[in-house]
Amino acid sequence: MTTPPKATAVPESFGYAFKRLFLGKPLVNEQLHNEKLSNPVALGVLSPDAISSSAYGTEEILIGLLPYAGMAAFTLLLPITGVILLILILVAASYRQVVMAYTRAGGSYVVARENFGPRIAQIAAAALLIDYVVTVAVQAAAGTVAVASAIPALGPYSLEITVGVVLVIAYANLRGLREAGRPFAVPTYFFILMLTIMIVVGIIREIFGDLPVYDVSHMSGLVPIEHENGIIMGASILAVLRAFANGGSSLTGVEAISNTVSVFRKPQGPNARLVLTVMASILGFLVAGVSYLAYETHAAPYDAGYPSVLSEIARSVFGDGWIGHVLYNLVQVSTALILYTGANTSFNGFPTLASFVAEDRFLPRQLTKRGHRLVFSNGIIVLTVLSVALLVFTGGSVNALVPFYAIGVFTGFAMAGYGMSKHHLTHREPGWRGRVIINLSAAILSTIVVGIFAVAKFTEGAWLVVIVFPLLVGLLMRLNREYRAEAAILEHFRNNRPDNVKFARHRVLVMVNGVDLAVL
Known part of the structure; x- marks a missing residue:
């Protein structure tokens, strides 16, 4: 009777040992599951990117106007805000139809691909990929502004703090952070509660004539303020367009729910539509409230970027008492939390979208592979590198980042609107004419906003997106041609292979990086 040989342990490579130490134990595919979200949790988890934009949208308008x-x-702040809210209504109405018609994740990319084909869809893909990269930079930078507003001593280190936050978020996602469940919903509801309290208290104090007003003419450190008369109530048309373009950043993130319809509980379409409507309503209320209080208090942005306009409004509304200080700090904490959470949303959206585009053979195949912790590790790494590079390039300034932001966002809005218009013209369901009007109006308005950004903000950084955007679309097309050429050669060989020659033995060489258990 023979004794079975002992199993020989295969030694770990140094790289694998480091990966396990850095990222934790590997997961297996059976552990890959998506938690289906209830509507209240979905609102908190999927809307921080959109709702948090109310923290800096008003400030960006004033930065464009005051000089x-x-x-x-x-x-001028109030009518510009009114136009932005009108666009919000149209865009939200358009995406209400998107989430009903397309329940697979992907948003405007899927809409464009299904209605215009995969090549035209790369315009939406490029827009969304740029949007995700800039979202990380803008949200993280704005979150740091909230921190520096409460603790001015940290202001000079804003860039270092922002980059550090991005790296921490990236590391957490590489370890398999799941953006689902109540913990991720808490910052959103906390922020909504604090800003609602601020707006309500501010309006009550204004009604009773008790709301303090800043005397900006005697304050130092503010952005330059024009003291001479100009045209159109002191502003040139270009200045108004710049301010409007800046304010368009208030609408970023509206498309987030359409990108993740698949995570809702059934019926997915109606649930996503309800949450989208509630999110847009909350965003509209917060943007309108913050702009109104900025108008009443004359809260102005600072040249250094901090304290923020939202911070100045909160100081004016809550006053100098100890209760006021507590409420002010709670506003700043809630703002920082939701902005950093909003930055994290891209670490789920970008890798997932990149994997969809790679499946269509417009991005490298490596982006479709799940890593050590069953996340799209390559996509997370690419997003981290690009967003950190953008932060360093712009010095972590929210105002410098905004021109990069809204062009991609509104291009995605436009592609979704045009795609849904084509969808309704093709299928002609009951009520299709009214839906085409809504979608086409949202698409045309979004296209106009993109044009305004490209012209009015060209010298302030939009030139880079104007150049990078077509180059990225061209790169996606070029990569697809290479993949299609490779597939054609393989298909030709499969159908026209030479007659097999019989040999006594075949010798096959397989190139591997190393000999480990998987290779054996």
Whole structure:
């Protein structure tokens, strides 16, 4: 009777040992599951990118107006906000139809691909990929502004703090962080609660004539404020367009729910549509409330980027008492939390979208592979590198990042609107004419906003997106041609292979990086 040989342990490579130490134990495919979200949790988890934009949208409008319009900027603030809210209504109405028609994740990319084909869809893909990269940079930078507003001593280290936050978020996602469940919903509801309290208290104090107003003419450190008269109530048309383009950043993130319809509980379409409507309503209320209080208090942005306009509004509304200080700090904490959470949303969206595009053979295949912890590790690494590079390039300034932001966002809005218009014209369901009007109006308005950004903000950084955007689309097309050529050669060989020659033995060489258990 023979004794069975002992199993020989295969030694780990140094690289694998480091990966296991750095990222934790590997997961197996059976552990890959997606948690289906209830509507309240989905609202908290999927909307921080959109709702948090109310923290800096008003400030960006004032940054565009004050140097040219002077004090008239506060008067112009409200009508510009009104136009932005009108666009919000149209875009939200358009995406209400998207989530009903397309329940697979992917948003405007899937809409464009299904209606215009995979090549035209690369315009939406490029827009979304750029949007995700800039979202990380903008949200993280704005979160740091909230921190520096409460603790000014940290202001000079804003860039280092922002980059550090991005790296921590990336590391957490490489370890398999799941953006689902109540913990990720808490910052959103906390922020909504604190800003609602601020808006309500501010309006009550304004009604009773008790709301303090800043005297910006005697404050130092503010952005330059024009003191001469100009045209159109102190502002040139270009200045108004720049301010409007800046304010368009308030609408970023509206498409987030359409990108993740598949995570909703059934019925997915109606649930996603309800959450999208509630999210847009909350965003509209917060943007309108913050702009109104900025108009009443004359809260102005600082040249250094901090304290923020939202911070100045909160100081004015809550006053100098100890309760006021507590409420002010809670506003800043909630703002930082939701902005950093909003930055994290891209670490789920970008790798997933990149994997879809790679499956269509427009990006490298490596982006379709799940890594050590069953996340799209390559996509997370690419997103981290690009967003950190963008932060360093712009110095971590929210105002410098905004031109990069909204062009990609509104291009995605436009592609979704045009795609849904084509969808309704093709299928002609009951009520299709009204839906085409809504979708086409949202698409045309979004296209106009993209044009305004490209012209009005060209010298302030939009030139880079204007150049990078077509180059990225061309790169996606070029990569697809290479993949299609490779597939054609393989198909030709499969159908036209030479007659097999019989040999006594075949010798096959397989190139491997190393000999480990998987290779054996």
